[in-house]
Amino acid sequence: xxxxxxxxxxxxxxxxxIYPFQTPPELCGxxxxxxxxxxxxxxxxxxxxxxxxxxxxxxVVINAEVQVSHGxxxxxxxxxxxxxxxxxxxxxxxLNKAYAWRxxxxxxxxxxxxxxxxxxxxxxxxxPLNNLQQPYVEQYLVEQAQQNPLIELRWGxxxxxxxxLPDHAELQIDTPEGEYTLSCDWLIAAxxxxxxxxxxxxxxxxxxxxxxxxxIADIKxxxxxxxxxxxxxxxxxxxxxxxxxxxxxxxxWRLDYQLPPNxxxxxxxxxxxxxxxIQAQLDMVGINAPWELDxxxxxxxxxxxxxxxxxxxxxxxxxxxxxxxIFGVRGANTGFQDAQNLAWKLAMLLNGVxxxxxxxxxxxxxxxxxxxxxxEASKSTRFMTPPDHGFRLVRDAVLSLSLTQAFVRPLFHxxxxxxxxxxxxxxxxxxxxxxxxxxxxxxxxxLQNICLAENNYLFDHLGAAFHIxxxxxxxxxxxxxxxxxxxxxxxxxxxxxxxxxxxxxxDHDGHFAKRYDAQTGTAYLVRPDQHVCARWKSLTADKLTAxxxxxxxxxxx
Amino acid sequence: xxxLPLVELEAVYDALAxxxxxxxxxxxxxxxxxxxxxxxxxxxxxxxxxxxxxxALLDLQ
Numbered sequence: 001x002x003x004x005x006x007x008x009x010x011x012x013x014x015x016x017x018i019y020p021f022q023t024p025p026e027l028c029g030x031x032x033x034x035x036x037x038x039x040x041x042x043x044x045x046x047x048x049x050x051x052x053x054x055x056x057x058x059x060v061v062i063n064a065e066v067q068v069s070h071g072x073x074x075x076x077x078x079x080x081x082x083x084x085x086x087x088x089x090x091x092x093x094x095l096n097k098a099y100a101w102r103x104x105x106x107x108x109x110x111x112x113x114x115x116x117x118x119x120x121x122x123x124x125x126x127x128p129l130n131n132l133q134q135p136y137v138e139q140y141l142v143e144q145a146q147q148n149p150l151i152e153l154r155w156g157x158x159x160x161x162x163x164x165l166p167d168h169a170e171l172q173i174d175t176p177e178g179e180y181t182l183s184c185d186w187l188i189a190a191x192x193x194x195x196x197x198x199x200x201x202x203x204x205x206x207x208x209x210x211x212x213x214x215x216i217a218d219i220k221x222x223x224x225x226x227x228x229x230x231x232x233x234x235x236x237x238x239x240x241x242x243x244x245x246x247x248x249x250x251x252x253w254r255l256d257y258q259l260p261p262n263x264x265x266x267x268x269x270x271x272x273x274x275x276x277x278i279q280a281q282l283d284m285v286g287i288n289a290p291w292e293l294d295x296x297x298x299x300x301x302x303x304x305x306x307x308x309x310x311x312x313x314x315x316x317x318x319x320x321x322x323x324x325x326i327f328g329v330r331g332a333n334t335g336f337q338d339a340q341n342l343a344w345k346l347a348m349l350l351n352g353v354x355x356x357x358x359x360x361x362x363x364x365x366x367x368x369x370x371x372x373x374x375x376e377a378s379k380s381t382r383f384m385t386p387p388d389h390g391f392r393l394v395r396d397a398v399l400s401l402s403l404t405q406a407f408v409r410p411l412f413h414x415x416x417x418x419x420x421x422x423x424x425x426x427x428x429x430x431x432x433x434x435x436x437x438x439x440x441x442x443x444x445x446x447l448q449n450i451c452l453a454e455n456n457y458l459f460d461h462l463g464a465a466f467h468i469x470x471x472x473x474x475x476x477x478x479x480x481x482x483x484x485x486x487x488x489x490x491x492x493x494x495x496x497x498x499x500x501x502x503x504x505x506x507d508h509d510g511h512f513a514k515r516y517d518a519q520t521g522t523a524y525l526v527r528p529d530q531h532v533c534a535r536w537k538s539l540t541a542d543k544l545t546a547x548x549x550x551x552x553x554x555x556x557x
Numbered sequence: 558x559x560x561l562p563l564v565e566l567e568a569v570y571d572a573l574a575x576x577x578x579x580x581x582x583x584x585x586x587x588x589x590x591x592x593x594x595x596x597x598x599x600x601x602x603x604x605x606x607x608x609x610x611x612x613a614l615l616d617l618q
Contacts, residue, residue, distance in 0.1 A: 393590050394594075396587055396590075397587055397590035397591045397593075397594055398594065400587065401591055401594055401595070405594075405595070405598075408594060
């Protein structure tokens with residue numbers, strides 16, 4: 001019998017709410033095959049559930065705990081994540097609480113040797129980076145899921161075992177009222193870095209682990225500084241090591257400090273050591289204020305991924321699929337892109353309009369993206385926590401030079417998470433006019449947001465469908481409207497968005513057309529995850545139909 | 558690639574020796590690594606710098 005801890009977690013800033021276990025039908029003698037079961041009600045599992053529900057797919061979400069997570073979880077959400085979270089309906093709530101920011105500082109010997117401002121486009125609704133503690137994000141997602149009749153949340157239900165079969169998967173689940181078996185056509189593992197499902201199946205991740213260990217501590221303290229990333233290299237109180245500081249809502253600051261080699265997590269988390277080191281950092285930066293610890297843990301960087309995110313009917317997402325270094329905010333921000341990539345493909349397959357090949361592109365597109373992220377993250381990690389003598393020496397040489405030599409300072413760039421560009425995807429149109437465009441999002445890239453009017457942006461008009469952005473000041477040709485209707489009649493979710501000076505999405509001054517290098521007749525075909533899969537200088541009905549089939553993995557039709 | 562005239566090479570020889578003596582063994586590696594970065598930036602060619610690194614790896618015993 002599994003009894004979850006139903007005492008609200010202790011926190012100096014967040015009030016935990018208990019979501020009680022409820023008896024499932026399986027413990028009342030019913031058996032049923034479910035279409036989709038998601039294990040893990042963290043940010044990635046819940047975004048996947050909410051996205052699937054947008055396409056009319058029913059989902060059961062299994063979670064061992066009866067409350068949202070605690071501890072040193074995600075705090076920085078990128079613009080791309082905000083765009084994804086807007087689609088699942090929580091962006092506005094997040095913005096009411098989050099701290100937006102864009103500047104990062106690298107400090108060595110008391111001098112700011114590198115300062116980077118993440119670019120902010122006047123057409124973007126969201127700021128480059130937004131700080132909010134993960135429990136709030138999870139709470140907003142839970143409340144959104146609770147309102148959705150297609151989503152069933154099962155709290156206090158712990159996965160004990162999993163069986164993978166060619167046409168379905170079975171979960172052994174333990175609960176406060178006993179064990180039961182849950183069968184499903186598709187199982188999504190969103191159960192985090194220590195994924196029970198990954199371990200039960202004996203799947204191995206590939207990549208590198210870094211020996212440098214960090215303490216991550218969240219403290220409540222009043223520091224009158226703006227929200228910016230602060231990275232301190234080789235400070236006097238912690239020679240050779242690196243410290244990060246991030247401001248969070250509710251008067252919380254996160255301190256990450258690297259430990260001397262050979263120190264154990266137990267030694268590092270002993271109250272005396274913890275207090276002395278946090279105080280040393282505060283003393284160094286000249287902050288004399290009382291503080292209180294909320295949470296601390298020990299972390300070491302890993303840059304690893306499963307080589308394939310689909311095994312028979314089991315699909316891995318987020319940290320269950322890959323573990324990425326924290327430097328550069330790549331955990332949750334990468335996972336949201338997994339969720340958004342997976343949901344529409346699985347939904348199209350289940351709704352009978354996408355092929356099995358379509359779902360396979362989830363793994364090909366996301367493994368490629370994650371390998372690219374790992375290459376970038378590894379560069380940052382080697383700078384933040386040099387893994388060996390050679391990397392330490394070159395890093396220290398750069399630190400020393402950075403005080404006087406501007407040319408080395410860009411090496412401090414922390415390479416923040418950015419959306420992957422699916423330029424080589426099998427879902428992209430075979431014959432479009434991509435190469436002829438001089439502006440606008442290229443084949444495989446996510447759309448660039450456009451400010452249409454005050455508090456009115458392009459992304460506000462996107463939903464759970466393919467979209468055709470069609471630029472014209474005239475009427476849309478009947479052949480194109482007929483082609484759209486024919487595709488819609490096959491249950492393909494496809495929405496036409498006309499962009500013109502006097503119709504559709506307003507483009508009075510031609511700004512939108514200019515940014516997208518569009519003339520009358522220009523069109524972009526956009527996947528449900530907002531990535532461009534075809535663009536034409538002058539759209540024809542045949543080209544549109546062929547590109548939609550291509551994007552559904554039905555290229556041969 | 559340009560070459561140093563002998564008289565200039567001899568001057569660099571002396572200057573490097575004096576700097577190494579001044580630095581001492583503990584900071585020697587750090588000093589030399591900084592020097593490589595500075596010279597690499599002046600050379601301005603990745604391939605030439607990498608070739609020099611390879612050449613310096615020869616005959617170390």
